[in-house]
Amino acid sequence: MYTVDDNGYYGKFGGAFIPEMMHKNIEFLKLKYLEIIEAPEFQVHFQSLLRDYVGRPSPLYFSQALSDLYGGKIYLKREDLNHTGSHKINNTIGQILLAKHLGKKRIIAETGAGQHGVATATVCARAGLECIVYMGATDVARQQPNVEKMKFLGAKVIPVTSGNKTLKDATNEAIRDWISNPESTHYIIGSVVGPHPYPDMVSKFQSVISEEIQKQLLEKTGKANPSKVIACVGGGSNAAGAFYHFMDEKEVELIAVEAAGKGVETGESAATTALGNLGVLHGAMTLLMQTEDGQIIEPYSISAGLDYPGIGPLHAHLFDSNRATFVNVTDEEALDAALQLTKIEGIIPALESSHALAALEKIEIGTDEVVVLNLSGRGDKDMETYLNYYKQKAQ
Numbered sequence: 142m143y144t145v146d147d148n149g150y151y152g153k154f155g156g157a158f159i160p161e162m163m164h165k166n167i168e169f170l171k172l173k174y175l176e177i178i179e180a181p182e183f184q185v186h187f188q189s190l191l192r193d194y195v196g197r198p199s200p201l202y203f204s205q206a207l208s209d210l211y212g213g214k215i216y217l218k219r220e221d222l223n224h225t226g227s228h229k230i231n232n233t234i235g236q237i238l239l240a241k242h243l244g245k246k247r248i249i250a251e252t253g254a255g256q257h258g259v260a261t262a263t264v265c266a267r268a269g270l271e272c273i274v275y276m277g278a279t280d281v282a283r284q285q286p287n288v289e290k291m292k293f294l295g296a297k298v299i300p301v302t303s304g305n306k307t308l309k310d311a312t313n314e315a316i317r318d319w320i321s322n323p324e325s326t327h328y329i330i331g332s333v334v335g336p337h338p339y340p341d342m343v344s345k346f347q348s349v350i351s352e353e354i355q356k357q358l359l360e361k362t363g364k365a366n367p368s369k370v371i372a373c374v375g376g377g378s379n380a381a382g383a384f385y386h387f388m389d390e391k392e393v394e395l396i397a398v399e400a401a402g403k404g405v406e407t408g409e410s411a412a413t414t415a416l417g418n419l420g421v422l423h424g425a426m427t428l429l430m431q432t433e434d435g436q437i438i439e440p441y442s443i444s445a446g447l448d449y450p451g452i453g454p455l456h457a458h459l460f461d462s463n464r465a466t467f468v469n470v471t472d473e474e475a476l477d478a479a480l481q482l483t484k485i486e487g488i489i490p491a492l493e494s495s496h497a498l499a500a501l502e503k504i505e506i507g508t509d510e511v512v513v514l515n516l517s518g519r520g521d522k523d524m525e526t527y528l529n530y531y532k533q534k535a536q
């Protein structure tokens with residue numbers, strides 16, 4: 142019910158709205174992606190790299206401290222402990238194997254927080270492929286450590302100065318590049334966005350997260366299903382991975398957390414389900430923030446990875462069908478949640494993941510409930526933002 146149909150739709154969301162020049166690449170992927178990524182040799186290679194290179198399975202950590210504060214039994218799925226520091230590597234490992242299979246020599250990617258850029262530069266270094274990463278100039282400035290890492294790994298980082306110089310604009314440039322270089326190049330999209338088959342393909346590569354949660358919970362609690370799964374949503378790849386094996390399990394509540402920025406009603410927000418409606422963005426029919434005549438409203442969030450005016454079509458469908466509950470969290474609430482986790486657990490979370498943590502304040506958790514929160518990444522890249530915020534607060 143929540144899987145993609147043959148035409149690439151989740152309910153009324155999805156599809157492939159693409160210019161003619163992308164048609165050959167997308168059509169080929171559409172026909173072949175399942176055959177390629179589900180082949181036993183591909184899966185053996187993919188699984189061995191997830192284990193030995195990424196360091197999977199990532200731990201499922203019981204947080205006594207969060208459980209004491211918010212009730213129930215709260216577990217953190219530690220995607221922050223993956224090689225390169227977030228869930229993004231699960232997808233780039235899969236897509237680089239696909240690119241190799243297709244004989245591509247050149248890889249392009251977009252990035253917001255830089256985590257997908259670093260994960261792409263990493264797998265390109267390993268595979269010996271040229272890597273070009275498009276990144277909004279605003280994000281280049283606010284995520285410097287990741288920019289340096291990408292360059293050190295051999296990638297070329299191209300700052301994008303159109304729009305409000307963030308993730309949407311970087312994605313536009315990457316699509317333009319692909320249109321100009323359709324033969325040589327594979328585009329590693331970093332989230333469950335873009336034309337079919339990307340949302341499904343990226344969800345499948347990320348689904349290892351919920352596959353592991355089920356096994357780990359069964360071992361730890363005797364039951365594979367939690368009461369709630371919580372994840373932040375930019376485009377929605379970590380949430381898609383964390384929800385994947387629970388989507389048809391009705392007793393599991395799926396909680397998606399969007400960035401409210403300075404507040405949903407302030408005009409500086411990225412809370413798509415609160416502010417958006419049906420439209421086409423980056424090749425897919427989905428929910429997006431737009432004016433009455435269809436111009437994109439520039440999104441805002443302090444978190445570079447959540448600063449996007451849309452959500453992937455799977456999430457639009459989960460919202461539209463009331464399967465998932467969407468909540469939103471402001472910059473300030475996320476920053477406070479980051480400090481809280483740091484102080485009570487000794488774990489510095491990524492700003493994106495801190496939005497999921499702040500949602501704990503906004504939901505009811507019963508004493509017997511088991512809650513899994515996907516800690517999508519670590520906060521090394523956000524230290525400057527954190528330090529500035531707490532310096533300001535102390536004044």
Ligand SMILES: Cc1ncc(COP(=O)(O)O)c(C=O)c1O
Nearest residue numbers: 256375376377378379446493518
């Ligand atoms: C740590 C982390 N979490 C979450 C996200 C949001 O992306 P998605 O919604 O695709 O998981 C990002 C994006 O850069 C990220 O770096």
